[in-house]
Amino acid sequence: MVTLDAINLKIAKLQKQAETLVKTQSSVGLTKIRDLMHKHGLSVADIESFVGKKRGRKPGVAAANGVAKAPRAVQHVAPKYADPKSGATWTGRGRAPLWIRDVKDRSKFLIDAGAAPKAAAAKKAPKAATKRVTAKTKPVGAKRGRKPGAAAKKTRAVAQAAA
Structure with missing residues (x-):
């Protein structure tokens, strides 16, 4: 049966292995970075100046019209x-x-x-209270500019002529 001491020794060995792996991987990454810097002629100062740049407006500078926008207030709504x-x-x-x-x-x-x-x-709630008032509708045959009964007269005249 495995004892607690044996497990702790295994844990210590694995932690040492993990530390050595991290060191080797970081050293490989650093050598790649150093090679790229040498290839492109960059220095640490160049990288620091590039990382220090912020995109957009600089803090403390007003907007173009001289008035800075106030940050939007976030309204939290309770779940329903x-x-x-x-x-x-x-x-x-x-x-x-x-x-x-x-x-x-x-x-x-x-x-x-x-x-x-x-x-x-x-x-x-009664539907009469929520009913909307709508505009009066025109008769079906009515067209713009004609009197309401003009369409009915025309259809009667056509029907009489056909008979």
């Missing part, structure tokens, strides 16, 4: 729906996730139990 199987949540904004996309009644997934009666009350 939760999947009981996976525990995933959704705020109700944006595209619906797969677990709730095709569900007809989303009240089953509501996190806040007090929100369910509000949703049910909204569904039971």
Whole structure:
């Protein structure tokens, strides 16, 4: 049977092997870098100046019109729906996730139990209260610029001429 001391010795040997591998790999990488620097005529100062450059506007410099933009405030929205199987949540904004996309009644997934009666009350609201007022529609045969009865008179005249 293997003892704890034997396992600790193996762990120590493996850690030493790992350290030597890291040293050899890093030395290989450093020699490649040194060769590339020599090939292209670069110095450490060149690399430091290149790494020090930042893209875009320098910090502390105002925008072109003299007014710097304020950073956007991130608004966190509390999740409204939760999947009981996976525990995933959704705020109700944006595209619906797969677990709730095709569900007809989303009240089953509501996190806040007090929100369910509000949703049910909204569904039971009388339709007359939510009905939109639409513009009056023209008769089917009416065209722009004609009187409403002109199309009917024309069809009667055509029917009489045919008879």
